[in-house]
Amino acid sequence: MPVIDEAAAGRIFREESGRSVAALIRVFGDIDVAEDAVQEAFAVALRTWPGSGLPPNPGGWITTTARRRAIDRLRRESRERELLSEAAVLAPGGYDDCGMSEEAGPVLDDRLRLIFTCCHPALSTEAQVALTLRLLGGLSTVEVARSFLVAEATMAQRLVRAKHKIKAARIPYRVPEDHELPDRLPPVLAVVYLVYNAELTGPAERGLCSEAIRLARILATLMPDEPEVDGLLALLLLTESRRASRRRPDGSLVLLGEQDRRLWDGALIEEGQAIVRRCLRRDRPGPYQLQAAINAVHADAATFEQTDWSQIVALYDQLLAVAPTPVVALNRAIAIAIGEVQGPCAALALVDELDLDNYHPFHATRADLLQRLGRNSEAAAAYERAAALAPTDAERDFLRLGGRASR
Template identity: 65%
Template structure:
């Protein structure tokens, strides 16, 4: 987020009495926590008021800058979100008045719209949904949708987003600027899609959130296997989607899937930072609270009986979480769930993952026959799985060649170490 020091005169800021109502001093960490929790909400409301994402984001940034200056001494206001929204709106109006006097037509239009739009802090559900669907509009490239979602709803800085996806900060900043410009110039509507368009658009929104989670769960490159902050941000967005769309079963399924996968995080990396496979994990380290919450959501999905891809994947992870040891895993049940998933979402990656389950039921030879029929030569997990199956079949030279192919296709350091160790052991 662009740093905007609070130099704009605070004309019409939230009354000082709001701040003094807070009890005790407020730490910088507490202000940061409010920022993360309320940034998306505030930007969503202000975007509706001004009809412009840049104006909304800059105004919210200025409001939080003012909060950093005022709250530590004055205390937390009774409604931090209301304080931020009111202060942001008034700062933006003050700025637009100055700019509109200089014949700035854009500022004049935004000011006119803002004067006609009342600010209602309680109008949250539709505003945040509108912002989510704006960020995830299909006219924008997928990587841009991810960046905008993290920036506007998650409150992550451009630096944080660039670091997470390992691109230069100027590159990420340019993507975000261009995306906002495209939203403005193409007239991308700031609204929830019409009912006929909703199912397809919801799938796109869920895909963006899961892409964020996956990059955190198994980083595509870098020195860490897991990027915890991305996993946590995706889960926070998943909770928000379930809150905003409680009748969308796939939103519930996605949240369940992420929670069940996240529950295994403490056991996925050894003390030395190396990767630990599911079968070798210390299951006493799994987070039982997350498992209980995820399983409860899976049961909610089952009662609705409207299965979708995320719900089916969540059910598979629920089966894993039920098994006290790897040997106790109900692999036949997982194969059945993969059969349903493959019928709903036929893809070579789903077929590859199903083959892993088949290996546990029918043996590595049956699984290898399925894997060798797949066209996934550019996917490192395809070669890593082939290598493991070939090793189990004692076809060591072929396994070594497959490990080398996998090594050539991954840039994540812990994964490379894992593959190299397996290659060396051959």
């Protein structure tokens, strides 16, 4: 049996906590009980695994230990009968000898049930996404807050209110019926996309990229006639194809133009582009499909210089029409500048119209454009502002390096 240290146990927590929390919510029907029990189980693991070694099935060990802890807690609080009765309503079908309910519904996955529970229409869209990131992906409140560009205390209050709303409204823990799925889909797609990006921008590896892709594949199987589901899957695959080239061995960032395209995953590119072509044939464009198409154009180019920037800007024009957000407008301006479609002066004018003062890519983009225009002192200040807002050390170091080059 292999010996494990605390760092390895931490990685397992990041990978398995969402699965365990989802399984326990199915059993007990109480989010707080599930979260607390899983935290306690990992605390036990940190005490025992370094000496006894890693169990054959760490995730199963955590779930089993957490279930026992939850039962002990409920017995102590004399609430077991009440909560297990509620759980029977939330997870119809009864319980097996281990206390786990039978699998039911069109998708046999606890985490997907958890996404749809957290994305119930009774909750605001923001609360739906935030709560699922917290429960499914195991993100800290700080990391969820960063995804929404809000303060930690604000996000903590939102998460507590969302959990209370689920409990008070007795929101069922299940995948919706087929006729309910289209209306319930947009926040679920947003969750999966943010789960993927949480690892790209997070301070540590979490296994969330592969988890997001797995969930996107499940959704694509569940909803084969929804082009936006396919669009999201294609977007994640094409983005993932470049992940190995985005950082140097020392952890520093590598811009798109400097990436070694030999490191790009050809199999993921081929699969993603095939899905994009299928979406184009449907002719029902949506935000995820258009973002996937933009990434497909990048993947088509053998070198950065051969990128078809005019096509990318045209796709951003379509994206801005269906999703008129400041972030989309910012990315369109970046494409205009990088591809020399209109030049840095025109791009800067577009960027300066946007209200994104708390978004570090906004300031990083301004810094780059100002530097291109020879306005070095302004560029240095913009780089410093971007670095102050950046979520990771690697991004902060990269931006401060750019700021020093502008001085």
